[in-house]
Amino acid sequence: MKWIKSRYLPLLMFPIWYIFYHNLQPLTNWLVDSQLGLVRGGHFTEALRFFVFEFPKVMLLLILIIFVVGVIRTYFTPERTRKSLEGKRTFTGNVMAAALGIVTPFCSCSAIPLFLGFVESGVPLGVTFSFLIAAPMINEVAIILLYGMFDWKVAAIYVGTGMIIAILAGWAIGRLKLEKWVEPWVYQTHPGESGLKEEKLSFSNRINRGVQAMNEIVGKVWIYVAFGILVGAGAHGYVPDEFMATLMGKSVWYSVPLSILIGIPLYSNAAGIVPIVSVLIEKGASLGTALAFMMAVIGLSLPEMVILRKVLKLPLIFTFIGIVGVGIMIVGYLFNYIF
DSSP states (O other): HHHHHHHHHHHHHHHHHHHHHHHHHHHHHHHIIIIIITTTHHHHHHHHHHHHHHHHHHHHHHHHHHHHHHHTTTSOOOHHHHHHHHTOOOHHHHHHHHHHHSSOOOGGGGGGHHHHHHHHHHHHHHHHHHHHHHHHSHHHHHHHHHHSSSHHHHHHHHHHHHHHHHHHHHHHHHHHTTTTGGOGGGGOTTTTTTTTOOOOOOHHHHHHHHHHHHHHHHHHHHHHHHHHHHHHHHHHSSSSSHHHHHHTTTOOTTHHHHHHHHHHOOOHHHHHHHHHHHHHHHHOOOOHHHHHHHHHHHTOOOHHHHTTTTTHHHHHHHHHHHHHHHHHHHHHHHHHOOO
């Protein structure tokens, strides 16, 4: 029975998940309109409707996709990623690093051991930065939430632009030869000190890892999801459409750099920021400005910069912020022009 629960429970839940997910809107309307008897179109009613619909929808997507990605990630361990990038130079290495950053487990707390593991094995600095940019910015939570709150088109735009920023920013850092701004002790690290180890897993163990990833990640991010959707619900119900249009609309030339400057010091993750971005767009913010804001919050978070300060000197950190910030700004203006 324990074996069945650990291996097949997520698979047995898929039909139930599918039925509930595709009937969520009627259930939401039934609960808000019929059971609670609220006035349709009122500020509170529509705010509540937004939360009741979006929260379970996003959580259902998270549970399903994180399990699948959790299994896939067992084939892309940090050690295997490090070995894949050994000997890779210039642009090819940047492309591979950015692609691997999407599927490899990464968070701010693992930035230093990953950085050390890459440096000690001879991975170029620019290639390492392509990985460090892509991994937190383009993750399964961001993709799932963007798909759930918008559609695959917006999710694909985010993935594509995030990849381009990671590749070009890492390439630029590599071309500038900034190794002198890495703390000297980093290059004195001996192989094996970074703690990146390779594991051999059976398929049964990989399924168990997927279940474990689902439990751990959903357990950590659900509160951010709830908070982000709660803020979004309040804005959905009460913030006038004209307000965001005048502050973050396409016609406001300074909206993109302003959104980046606001986003950098904020501490959040995709789970907390995507629902807010959804409402910003709904209320009149342009797509490019909203994406720039989201990228700045996720990809240039202040806590990550503080952690990286242990291995990087301030000039390199500021260079990193500047290059990535310019890339995000270009993306924002480009998509404001196209859309």
